[in-house]
Structures are given as structure tokens and as C-alpha cells.
Amino acid sequence: MEILEVKKQKTMLDNVLEQFNKTADSMNLNSNIRKILSITNNEIIIHFPVKMDNGNVEIFTGYRVQHNNALGPYKGGLRYHPTVDVDDAKALAMWMTWKTSLAGLPYGGAKGGIQIDPRNYSLSELERITRRFTYALGDNIGSEYDIPAPDVNTNEQTMAWMADTFMSTKSPNERSNHKHVVTGKPVGSGGLEGRDRATGFGVYLTLRLLFEGRNETLKGKKFIVQGYGNVGYWASHFLNNDGAILIATQDAHATLINTNGISVEDLYEHCKPRKGSTKGFEGATEMNPDDFFGLECDFIIPAALGNQITEKNADKIKSKIIAEGANGPINNEAEHILLNKNVTIIPDILCNSGGVIGSYFEWLQNRNGELWPLDEVMFKIEKKLTINYKRVEKLANTNKIDWRTAAYTIAISRIETAYIERGIFP
Template sequence: MTSPLSYVQPTADSPWGTYLMQVDRVAPYLGHLSRWIDTLKRPKRTLIVDIPIELDNGEVAHFEGYRVQHNLSRGPGKGGVRYHPDVTLEEVMALSAWMSIKNAAVNLPYGGAKGGIRVDPKKLSNKELERMTRRYTSEIGMIIGPQQDIPAPDVNTNPQIMAWMMDTYCMNTGSNATGVVTGKPVHLGGSLGRVKATGRGVFVTGREAARRLNMNLEGARVAVQGFGNVGSAAAELFAQAGAKIVAAQDHTGTIYNSKGFDIADITAHVKATGGVGGFKGAEPMDGEAFWDVACDILIPAALEGQITAERANRIQAKLVLEGANGPTVPSADDILAERGVLVVPDVICNAGGVTVSYFEWVQDFSSFFWTEDEINVRLDKIMIGALKKIWDTADRHQITLRTATFAVACERILKAREERGLYP
């Protein structure tokens, strides 16, 4: 396995290595389009930037930032920006590639992109965070824009950061281009329903998958890793459908209650303390024991690479819903398939967020905004339709949902590549 960039050397279970293996697995199902498959193995554009800022104490600090545009054959780049101390170029490359697949899987008119800064945002003051965000936006300003590349929130970024990005871009270009980012505050052109959209998509695809498995959500036991916007929203919707959230894990701890949590109580606790650790409505447990929890549905909604081969052998769930990007390494994917565990892959399962980001982008262009009910109805229709096509593809070829999702998405991307041709 080789990398198109000499300074990125992926391993099989690294983010970019995982993505390359996923692409290789789909090649037999692409027909004549497979001649273009190397297009998917090379990011179109990779930008590494230095971000110097003055700290509150007068010192100058430097941070490394990235923006990767993986493929733009089907439209402008689309993908989030994450602030995390472990961000690497390879990770951002993989995330941008998964965005290409995700956008094509739900048939949005976007290519894939992603960004990030290697930083622990908790160590910065609010003003330092603003200065870093604005400098980063200025540094990548040459390749972003409403018709070029549209950033959005991701790990440790939020509507306020998107507002700073939008304002910086507008000041630098002398425009009022609200559509340059999505995930903004509603009163600045953001969309209703955006905050819970990714979690809603996890629930909708999970509900459809449960029907296929003849699994009754009433009383179903759910374990959630990551209790941020995605995990908490999905947990809330599953609880409303009658399921029991029996386990949760995040950076603050791991908790368990066989009778299920009170969703209102744990949501209030997380809002007040920043995590699930210390929640009085459950018992603390060892972090690694989370993967042994007796449950029917597992929702990994944290970071990539969490379900390893060793953990895949221990998972008791019959249904895995990937709320995070890239949470399952390929070797673990194979084990889960052999064990009869159904995995709804990230590139369709968590596509609710980018779908409502698309709605926001469209609303910004038209200056006409929909109600939250309208947003949810449109989201559910798109997610259900996309999953049906993927499931039909999986049934036709007798392949996993992940490979089927890649087959549908890669066909759309490479068909666009072929029809556009090569210039010059």
C-alpha cells in the first residue's frame, strides 16, 4: 500500500490506510469506471499552513493547520474543521476522502474536503481561540468560498467558530457571503435542525436497519461512545422510540445502568460538567469494559479507529451504527461481518449533518428559510432513500453495507470524472 504523498506513510489501520483499503475493496464493482480509481487515492489539493497568533500574555505561538480538498468532480468541497491536539495531515486526508464518499452516497452536489488545526482548544482563552480561527481562515482563504469549498463544525468546533470564519472571509473579500460556511448560528444564516442533524441521521438509518433485522426498538439496549452533539442526539431519539441507553463513554469516563439512563438527567449532567463521568444515575465502569457491555445497538460516535479487531470479537451488539467518522478498522469490519453483526457505515449513517448543511447552503443562496419540521421531513426522506439504494446494491452483489455504500458513491464520483474529462 503506497501513499500519493511521500511524507504520509499509512499503515493498514491508520485513517488513510483504512480509506485506501476500502477503495481497493470496491474496485470489482465499478465496471469500466475502475480505470479512474486512482483518482480516489489522491487528494486534489492539500494545504498546510502556519498559524501564528499573539497569546494573551504577549507571547507568540504557532499552530499547524490543514485544509484538504479530496475530490471536486461533483461540486464544491464540503467538510468540517476540527481542533484537536492529535490532528495530522494523514487524518485530515482520510476525513476529506470519506466526505467525498459520504456526499456522493446521499447524492449531494458536493465534493469532499476537511480541515483541522493541531491544538488543544481547552488551553486557549476565548480571545486566543478567535485569533487562531481568524488567522487560519485567512491562511486557507485562497481555496475556500461558497462555490469552492464550504467548511463546517467538527470535533471541538461550533457555531461561534463558524461565525468567526464567515466574518473573516467576508471582511477579506469585501462580500457578505454567508454561504462560505455552514453550521453557523441561526440568526447569521444558519439552519434550524442543524445541531441535531447528524444524530438524527444515525437514528433514522438505525431505525431502518432495525426493521431489516426485525429488531424492536421498544426495550432495545443501546450503548453510546461519545456523548457530544451526535451521540447525545441519537441517544435522545432512541430513548423516545422506547430504547434504553444502558452505557455511555467519553473522555471523562464510562458509565453503565442496565435499566437505562434518564435522558433528561444525563443531558443536563453533560451540559453542566462537560462529560458523562460522575453521572449519579449510573455506575462507573472500566473504560475497556465498555466493549463488553450487553447491548443490542452500539453507537461509536467519538473518534476514528475505536473498533479494533480485538474489540470486534467482544462486541455483543447485533447492530453497529457509526456516528463517528472511520471508527472501525478494516480487520475489525471483517470480524464483525463474520460474526453476523450488521454495521451501518459512517459514510451513510452520519450523513445527516452534511445533508442539513446542504439545506443551510441552499437557504443562504435563496435567503428563504425552512421550518425545523420541514428540515426533518426532507432529511428523513433523503436518508431513507439513500439507504434503500445502498441496501439494494448490497443485496444484489452480496456485499457489506460499507462496500455497497462505496460502490454507489464511487460510481457517481468516477462517472462525473469521466464525463468531465481531463484538462488540458
């Protein structure tokens, strides 16, 4: 009897390790530093009880993975999603290490979250879950040690609860020194003007710079967006303001199309009272979700979850540009197919780095006791991200390599230099 071997679906962790090893080979990375960077420093798994509105107690599982802090404190988001597990957190933490290094920030990389579907809980339950998780994390986070931020299904309110809980565990005369334990807070609670739009703005900016390098503008360019949350909306907002036309969107609830153009602002207003769902929007019609990535357009923005573009749908893609608004939306097999089709992929660690750059400025603002207006914040983000973009573009063109390998090479080289200069204890 013949036994058929079932091919295991690769995870995000498989993808990020393959990407790391590919780059390490190409740049001849120091073998000892390669060993260090291929593993995480700490993996924290916490089970904690929370009393629900009905009086029952539920047990939740939370994660915080700290990959590397050679360049500075760990930095990375917390997501609330049913798929959160330690392997995904390890992959995302490693990506954050590369992202903060590429951005030239004094940070390392971390990631985490809670295995939960927040739609199943009331606001008061989410507050108690967040506060209990923060308390359970204890000194595994800290304003000079590990600084969380919003991610999938978390927001400025989540960060306000976390900051308040963490500060409450400190003595009264120390509390004001710990406001920057998280970033992405509401402006009234120490947050940064413009932090809400920073990631989406970065996606827009990298696309604008790409077209400028080709002596083109965004005017009249048609694009599609997967995920119409914070990143998808703000990217679409800035792109639309420059004349680009949104023709299709996809989320977990619906896949919508209008080849004449979808109103970015009307769709956003539609989503607000529906917990982000685009379903039922009257300015577009529903289409087969399997055909989404194959639509004729000038560029694609996957801004949802990881592993959305795989070897199963990469062949359908007609667009020649993909801007990774999400972390790890394209697996390695799909990337190989796309590169062979001469598709330009603006990699996640560059494309969506506007968020962590904004977080850095919020952190600085809190540390220094300053308040910066919106126009100054956006100028700072644009200036820093433009410098990073030009460096990746130059290396990719000079060495005739894909943009991801170029971005990884710059990021990993900076960490390698830090280790070589400082040495490895003892």
C-alpha cells in the same frame, strides 16, 4: 541475534485506501478514474501566529485537504484536536467525497482542522485562533469552492467567527454573497434550524429503518454510545423518544453504566458545565473502559474518534448491530472479524450523513435567501436520507455484500459516471 519485526499500527488513511481499493476491485472501476480518486487534489498546511491572553505568541498548525470536486465544491468539517495531521485529514477528506456522493449532493470532499486541544485556551483565544486560521486559508475556501463545517471540538460559534472573518476580507457590496462560505452557523447568523441535531438524527433514522426492515421497533432496545457530544447526545435523544434504552456511555473521562437505563437528558445537562465530560454523573456507575464494547446490548453507536474498534477488541463485541456515528471508528481488521460474526455495520458515509445533508440545505437557504422552519428541515433531511438508505439496503441484499461495500459502490459509481461523461482535461 534475532530482530523482531514490530507491526506498524494502521492509520485511518490506510483503512480508507484499503476500503477504496476493495470496492474498486469489486466494481471493476475504470483504471484511470481509480488513479485520480486514490489521491487528493490539494493538501494545504498553514503555520500561523496568534497572540495569547498573556501577551505571548504561539504558533499553530492548520490543515485543509481537498480530495475531489468532480461533483461540486469541496465540502467537509474542521476539527480542533491534538491528533489532527495531514494523513488523518486526507483520510477524512476521502470519506467526505464518498459521503456527499452517496447522499446525492452536488459536493466533493474535504477535511481539515487545527492541531490543538481547545480545552487549554480561553474563548477569546479560540476566537483569535479561528479568525487567524480563516484569514490564512484565504481563497482556499469559498462559498462556491470549498465550504467548511463543524466537526470534533468545533461548533456553530466557530463557524460564525469563520464566516465573519471571511466576509470581512471581501468588498462591502460582495459580503452578503459569501455568507454560505461555511455551514453549521448559528440560526441568527444564517444557520439552519435543526442543523445541530441533523447528524444524530441521521444515526437514529438509519437504525429505525434497519429495525423496520426486520419488522421490529426501537421500543425496549438497549444501546451503548461512545462519545456523548453533539452526535452521541442527539442520536440518544431521538432513540430514547422512540423507546430505546441507553445503558452505557464512554468518553475520554469516564465509562458509565446503568443497565436499568441512563437518563439521556439528565446526562446531557450534567455535561454542559463540564465541557462535555460525563465524569461524576450520579445516574450511573463507572466501569472498566476495556469492557465497554463487550457489553450485552442490541446496538452500539461509536460516535467519538476513528479507529476505536480494532482487532484488539472486536472479538469482545456481542451486539449484532453497529451504527457508525463517527467517521472511521472501525478499522478493517476489526470489520473482517465482525462481518464473520454476522454483525451488521451501518457505515459512516450513510449513518452520519444527516449532518452534511443538513449543511446542504443551509447552503441552499443562504444562496436563495430563504428561511425554513424546523419541521420542514427535518422532513427534508428524513426524506433524502431514507432514499439513500433504501438504495444501500437494496444493493447490499441483492448482491449479498456488506453495507460498506454497497455504499461505496453507489458513491464511487456516481463519480465515475461524471468523469466518463465529461472526460478528463485536456
